[in-house]
């Protein structure tokens with residue numbers, strides 16, 4: 001059973017569509033990145049999923065059920081930066097937040113611990129670095145020990161150290177077994193922490209799936225022919241293999257191509273050798289999520 005199912009979800013603001021028939025399944029245990037350029041509908045999707053916004057059409061199901069106060073308690077959300085009291089300590093702020101949420105005070109300690117703030121829990125919020133402030137915001141989503149965290153741009157406005165701190169915290173929470181849904185435009189960050197991604201563009205889903213399969217689908221293999229062989233022999237051999245596509249000349253004697261699913265660089269080496277082509281080099285080039293993302297949203 002999917003933990004979150006969005007079915008044909010739509011939202012218009014004053015007649016202008018912001019989300020157009022989004023269907024998405026998020027399984028328990030995943031770290032799911034919602035990607036897209038500015039204005040593509042990421043925040044709208046999270047707002048609809050959490051019941052903060054009213055859908056124009058479609059359905060949201062959490063844990064197989066329509067959104068209810070019982071299911072809301074199983075989800076911790078960070079859509080906007082919470083207002084903490086500057087002169088109160090991290091702990092006092094979380095205790096107040098726990099009261100507002102009617103969460104057990106015992107979960108404050110766990111939240112501080114997970115956020116790596118136990119040692120600073122009695123210090124005033126105003127003295128915290130931006131990274132610590134954001135970790136406290138994340139800690140507040142952990143009150144009540146929810147199974148799922150929904151985070152909108154959790155690293156927004158942070159410097160590289162703050163970003164790294166938040167990344168490590170997200171990884172720690174994922175290792176604890178939390179399912180995490182993150183809207184972000186920081187592709188590098190998403191690639192580091194997410195197991196799955198969905199890419200939105202102008203309110204429509206462009207692609208969704210496991211990060212590994214989305215990236216692997218476009219890994220290129222670069223091959224270089226031995227200097228004493230004519231490059232044309234390699235080009236011809238490549239063109240004769242039905243599972244090799246998009247052959248490009250990279251430099252004299254070097255070509256790159258995409259292999260169909262189920263074919264490895266070793267298969268390529270073997271097939272070329274069988275055609276009398278001896279390689280001087282073979283290299284697998286991983287594409288970054290950023291390169292893949294730019295390709296997806298190009299059209």
Ligand SMILES: Nc1ncnc2c1ncn2[C@@H]1O[C@H](COP(=O)(O)OP(=O)(O)OP(=O)(O)O)[C@@H](O)[C@H]1O
Nearest residue numbers: 013017018036037038039040041042043044045185
């Ligand atoms: N309250 C609102 N009233 C009118 N239009 C809105 C409102 N909120 C969002 N929109 C519009 O809906 C579209 C989707 O916005 P949304 O904030 O969901 O995108 P996003 O992907 O989260 O963008 P960003 O990365 O900039 O936060 C945009 O065109 C935006 O201008």
